[in-house]
Amino acid sequence: MPAAPPKLLVVEDDQxxxxxxxxxxxxxxxxxxxxRDGRAALSAREIDxxxxxxxxxxxxxxxxxxxxxxxxxxxxxxxxxxxxxxATEQKVTAxxxxxxxxxxxxxxTGELLARIRAALRQKLASETERQVVQANEIRIDLLLxxxxxxxxxxxxxxxxxxxxxxxxKWPGRVLTHKHLLSTVWxxxxxxxxxxLRVAMRALRQKLEATPSQPTLLINEPGVGxxxxxxx
Amino acid sequence: xxxxxxxxxxxxxxxxxMVGAAGLVGLFVAPRWGVASVDLLFLPAVLAAATLFGRxxxxxxxxxxxxxxxxLFVSPxxxxxxxxxxxxxxxxxxxxxxxxxxxxxxxxxxxxxLAAAAAARNATIAGxxxxxxxxxxxxxxxxxxxxxxxxxxxxxxxxLAPGSDGFEILAREPAGNPLTPSDVAAATIALDTxxxxxxxAPRLNPADWLFYPVRREHAGLAAxxxxxxxxxxxxxxxxxxxxxxxxxxxxxxxxxxxLEREVQSVAGLRERDRLRSALxxxxxxxxxxxxxxxxxxxxxxxxxxxxxxxxxxIEAEADTLRRYIDNLLGMARIEADGxxxxxxxxxxxDAVGAAVHDLRGRLGGRIVQIDLPPDLPLVRAxxxxxxxxxxxxxxxxxxxxxxxxxxxxxxxxxxxxxxxxDDGPGLPEEGGATLTRFGRIAGxxxxxxxxxxxxxxxxxxxxxxxxxxxxxxxxxxGARFALHFADTxxxxxxxxxxxxx
Numbered sequence: 001m002p003a004a005p006p007k008l009l010v011v012e013d014d015q016x017x018x019x020x021x022x023x024x025x026x027x028x029x030x031x032x033x034x035x036r037d038g039r040a041a042l043s044a045r046e047i048d049x050x051x052x053x054x055x056x057x058x059x060x061x062x063x064x065x066x067x068x069x070x071x072x073x074x075x076x077x078x079x080x081x082x083x084x085x086x087a088t089e090q091k092v093t094a095x096x097x098x099x100x101x102x103x104x105x106x107x108x109t110g111e112l113l114a115r116i117r118a119a120l121r122q123k124l125a126s127e128t129e130r131q132v133v134q135a136n137e138i139r140i141d142l143l144l145x146x147x148x149x150x151x152x153x154x155x156x157x158x159x160x161x162x163x164x165x166x167x168x169k170w171p172g173r174v175l176t177h178k179h180l181l182s183t184v185w186x187x188x189x190x191x192x193x194x195x196l197r198v199a200m201r202a203l204r205q206k207l208e209a210t211p212s213q214p215t216l217l218i219n220e221p222g223v224g225x226x227x228x229x230x231x
Numbered sequence: 232x233x234x235x236x237x238x239x240x241x242x243x244x245x246x247x248x249m250v251g252a253a254g255l256v257g258l259f260v261a262p263r264w265g266v267a268s269v270d271l272l273f274l275p276a277v278l279a280a281a282t283l284f285g286r287x288x289x290x291x292x293x294x295x296x297x298x299x300x301x302x303l304f305v306s307p308x309x310x311x312x313x314x315x316x317x318x319x320x321x322x323x324x325x326x327x328x329x330x331x332x333x334x335x336x337x338x339x340x341x342x343x344x345l346a347a348a349a350a351a352r353n354a355t356i357a358g359x360x361x362x363x364x365x366x367x368x369x370x371x372x373x374x375x376x377x378x379x380x381x382x383x384x385x386x387x388x389x390x391l392a393p394g395s396d397g398f399e400i401l402a403r404e405p406a407g408n409p410l411t412p413s414d415v416a417a418a419t420i421a422l423d424t425x426x427x428x429x430x431x432a433p434r435l436n437p438a439d440w441l442f443y444p445v446r447r448e449h450a451g452l453a454a455x456x457x458x459x460x461x462x463x464x465x466x467x468x469x470x471x472x473x474x475x476x477x478x479x480x481x482x483x484x485x486x487x488x489x490l491e492r493e494v495q496s497v498a499g500l501r502e503r504d505r506l507r508s509a510l511x512x513x514x515x516x517x518x519x520x521x522x523x524x525x526x527x528x529x530x531x532x533x534x535x536x537x538x539x540x541x542x543x544x545i546e547a548e549a550d551t552l553r554r555y556i557d558n559l560l561g562m563a564r565i566e567a568d569g570x571x572x573x574x575x576x577x578x579x580x581d582a583v584g585a586a587v588h589d590l591r592g593r594l595g596g597r598i599v600q601i602d603l604p605p606d607l608p609l610v611r612a613x614x615x616x617x618x619x620x621x622x623x624x625x626x627x628x629x630x631x632x633x634x635x636x637x638x639x640x641x642x643x644x645x646x647x648x649x650x651x652x653d654d655g656p657g658l659p660e661e662g663g664a665t666l667t668r669f670g671r672i673a674g675x676x677x678x679x680x681x682x683x684x685x686x687x688x689x690x691x692x693x694x695x696x697x698x699x700x701x702x703x704x705x706x707x708x709g710a711r712f713a714l715h716f717a718d719t720x721x722x723x724x725x726x727x728x729x730x731x732x
Contacts, residue, residue, distance in 0.1 A: 016524035020531060058516050084519060086557070086615050105519050106526035106553060194576045194720055197609050201578065201722060205605055212580050212603040219581035222573075222614035 006120050007031045009050035011041040011067075012082070013059055021054070028113055038067050045071055052078040052119055055099075057090060065090070068097045078119040082107070088222030095176050095223070102174070102223075118172025133168040135216055135229030138207055140168045147207075154206050159184055163199050164207075167217070167227035176224040200225065242284035243291055249276040250295045254303050266304050270325045273300060277329045281336030289333030297326040355383065356476045363484040372488065373401030376455065376481045381405075384457060384474070386465040389440065390481075391418050392453040401453070411439065414456065418442045422451035429456065431464055441465060443474065447482040455481070511563055518556045525549045550592055554626060558683045561619055565690035570616070572694050576609040576720050577617065579640050579649060586621035593629055594636070602639040610647050610716040616691040623684035624712050628653035632709065647716040657703040658710050 008030045012018040022032045033048045035041040038059050045053065053071055057064030068079055079099045083090050091102045100119045103112050133140045137150045142165055147154045156164065162184045167175060182190045189195060200219070204211040218226045253276040257269040273296035281289035301311055305318045313319045359379050366372045369392060377388040381404040389403045389410070398415050410418075417429035421442040429441040440456030441464075455478065457465035466474050529545040564570050580603050587599060628636050632653025641648045685701075692699045698715040 014520050014524065017520065017527060020524065020527035023531060024527070058520075084515060086619070088615055106523040106549070109527070109530045194609060197576055197578045198722055201580075201605065204580070211605060212601050214580065214584060219578070219585065221577075221581060221585045221618050222575075 005029055005031050006051040007033065007048060008116070009033045009035060009041065009044050009048060009053045011035045011038075011053060011059065012056045013037060014056075017056075024109055024112075025116075030116075038064075041067065042070060045073065045077065050077060052080065052116060054080050054082060054116075056082040057087075057094070065093055065097060068094060068099050072098045080115055080119055091220075091223050092176055092178075095174065096178070100173060114172060118170075121172065133171055133227075133229060135171070135227070138216065140164065142168065149207060156203070156206065159195075160199055160203055160206075163196075164203055164227075167225060168229070171227050171229040174220050174224050174226045180225060196225075237284065242280075242288040246276070246280040246284060246288045246292045247295060249279055250292055250299055252276070253296065254299045257300075257304060261304060269304050270300050270321060273297075273325065274329060274332060277333050278336055281333045282340055285340060286333070286337035289337050290330065293326060293329030293333050296329055297322055300325055352473050352476070355473065356480060359477055360480045360483075363480060366484060367488065367491070369485060369488055370401055372481060372484045373453075376477075377402045377404040380455065380457065380474075380477065383477075384465055384470070386457050386459045389456045390445075390453055391415075391442075391456070393422065393451075398454075414440050414442075418454040418456065421454045425449075425451070430458065430462075443478055445478050445482045445485065447486050452482055452485045511560060515556070515560050519553070522549060522553055522556070526553075546592065554622070555683070557619065558623065558687050561687045562683060562690070565687070565694070570691065570694040572613045572616065574611045574613055574695075574718070577612050577614055578609055579603055579607060579647070582614070582617050582621060583638055583640075583649075585618055586625055589618075589622055590625055590629070593626060597629060598635045600635065600637045602637075604640065604642070606722050607640045607642055608645070608647055608719040608721045611718040611720065612695050612697065612716065613691075616695055620688045620691050620714075623688050624651050627684055628655070628710065628712075631655045645717075645719055645721070647719050649714040649716070651712045651714075652704055652709055654707060654709040657708045658701060 008025055010018060010021050010025070010032055012021065012034070013036050018034055018036075022034065025032050033044055033050060035044045041053070041055070041059075044050070055064060055067065055071065059067070064081065068081070071077060071079060076098070081091070081094045081099045081102045082105055083094070083102055084105055094102065101115045103115060131141065131143045133142065139148045141147075145161065145165075147156060147161070147164065163180060166180060166183050177193055177196055178190045181192060181196055184199075185192065185195055200217060201211075204214050204217055208214045208216055216228055218228050220226060250273065253273045257272050260272070261269055277289060277292040277296060280292035298311070301313065301322055302309065305322065306314050313322065359375070362375045362379065363372055366375055373390040373392075377390050380386075381388040387404060387407070390401045391398045391410075392401050393399075398418055400410065414429070417440065420426075420428035421444045425444050425446055427441055427443045430439060431441055440458045442454045442456045444451055445453040445455060459465050526546065526549045529542055529549065532542045532545070583601060583603065587594065587601075625636065625638075628651055632655035635654045637650075637652045639650045639652075641650065688699060692714070696718065698717075700713045700715070702711050702713075703709070704711045
């Protein structure tokens with residue numbers, strides 16, 4: 001039996017944008033439910049049980065950031081926030097509070113759909129063990145802890161591998177600098193952004209076709225890194 | 232205030248009377264209970280004289296008592312001769328005790344007098360301080376000060392403070408004639424030197440007033456002038472310390488008024504900044520929302536087979552509008568001094584990549600060449616500001632440049648230089664100028680949104696301490712922009728654990 005299409009809750013107070021999102025997402029194969037404000041969002045979450053929530057942070061009756069915790073709930077619903085481009089602090093806070101990813105206004109439809117896919121993929125992945133991630137000619141085996149490029153083994157230092165593995169566990173999704181530093185180097189190093197940059201340089205040298213124009217290991221300025229794979 | 236001393240004749244006369252009274256009591260007592268303790272009867276008189284009249288009358292009382300005792304009670308009575316030796320001893324002891332008692336009592340009296348004077352002085356100072364508390368502006372302080380000082384010292388008072396052109400009279404008690412130039416000169420001297428100047432002061436001065444400086448922490452705040460109608464000294468030396476204390480109170484009040492004003496203006500500034508921030512966020516949201524709808528609608532149009540050129544136009548212009556809005560808001564932030572810089576180590580690969588990605592629509596079919604060496608040091612900058620700057624520079628290069636955009640990073644010792652070159656017509660004649668003279672560039676072909684874009688680049692660069700240079704290429708026609716980063720972190724020499732190898 002075909003799986004039911006994922007259900008998305010769009011929390012957006014502007015009529016035009018909500019209507020456009022509904023038509024775009026419906027055409028992409030999702031079921032769409034709408035809410036105009038925070039209160040409606042909370043009740044829609046309870047009643048409709050969406051798989052993913054698209055939350056605009058500029059809502060009238062609630063501070064959007066406050067809503068993230070309440071909307072996530074148990075079991076956690078995926079949340080993608082919609083924010084303005086230069087509001088990096090807001091994005092980082094949202095991610096720290098439990099949002100899974102973000103898109104900026106005005107959004108690129110392609111990016112929006114890719115991030116929804118990436119966020120939903122987590123839901124599937126956590127139900128079946130994810131072991132191998134493939135991105136073009138790069139193959140990462142999380143169980144055997146090996147990385148190959150075009151079949152040839154790539155040698156990575158322990159920290160480089162740990163960083164790559166963490167990113168590969170969440171393909172397509174952004175991970176904050178703080179999260180990556182804490183996970184790979186330990187919570188005490190959460191502010192040492194240089195370590196991250198140095199390790200990224202090395203990874204790009206070893207894995208990217210053109211290290212100075214990366215296509216796989218992408219940085220979101222002021223926020224974090226993303227492993228751009230559709231695996 | 233000092234207690235007024237009773238006239239000398241009254242003091243000594245009363246003393247003599249008291250000693251006489253003691254003698255009379257003794258004459259009454261002696262026949263009934265003997266002569267033995269009569270001498271002690273004189274001590275109360277000595278005590279009274281000491282307490283009421285002071286040291287000298289007390290000594291007089293002591294001597295008089297000794298003589299009276301000798302005359303009235305020591306044999307042979309009614310003469311000053313002394314027959315027995317032990318009587319002589321008694322007289323001597325009486326005298327000694329009387330003198331000691333008079334000394335002690337007189338000392339207590341003068342201490343009590345000093346304490347009363349100090350209390351009165353403090354009450355005056357506190358009274359002035361209390362009246363000054365309610366003054367909110369300097370003129371009020373001057374009113375209170377001149378009024379109180381004039382009443383206290385029974386003279387005329389005036390207060391001057393340095394104003395925008397020379398001295399201003401803040402208050403006069405009583406209100407009267409303007410000051411002569413010598414008066415103003417005296418006030419100036421008093422203010423500058425911290426010493427009183429004017430009539431009767433060591434430096435002779437044909438002024439009518441004697442000016443005292445009002446100072447706080449070696450800074451002259453004002454000058455207070457005192458004068459008596461009869462030309463005498465307004466404040467004698469004994470009351471000088473009191474005047475000094477009162478002037479200190481005036482100085483304190485003036486300093487307090489200045490501080491209160493500053494606090495108010497800071498509070499006002501903070502509120503203004505807060506309102507501005509809120510306004511900018513709100514305006515940003517209100518402008519971007521319809522734009523988002525336009526872009527999303529255009530994306531929809533595309534997929535329903537409408538003429539692609541029209542759709543492309545909508546998308547391109549919406550994109551341009553978005554950039555204008557971003558620049559306008561950025562400019563507003565710069566002008567409101569609201570640019571907050573959060574520095575972090577940045578890899579220029581990331582910064583360039585993000586800017587190129589955001590401009591991918593406009594970059595279209597152009598050739599973008601990126602040369603960033605693998606060991607290029609990290610630069611410390613604000614990621615948002617840098618992103619905004621690069622977008623403006625790349626957009627400008629694309630708009631006025633030709634088909635190629637060349638972006639290169641170079642290490643110059645410990646500095647890093649990011650160079651952006653296009654192959655368009657280049658900057659106008661004065662193109663050798665740096666962006667500090669961007670006004671000329673703004674008046675050229677590269678106007679329209681570019682003028683604002685350059686202003687953003689310059690404003691954000693300044694906020695981050697990055698130098699920007701605009702010039703023309705030397706190898707071929709085209710513009711060249713260079714960003715100089717001095718705050719850098721080297722890559723080489725660190726392993727990925729962040730430890731120096």
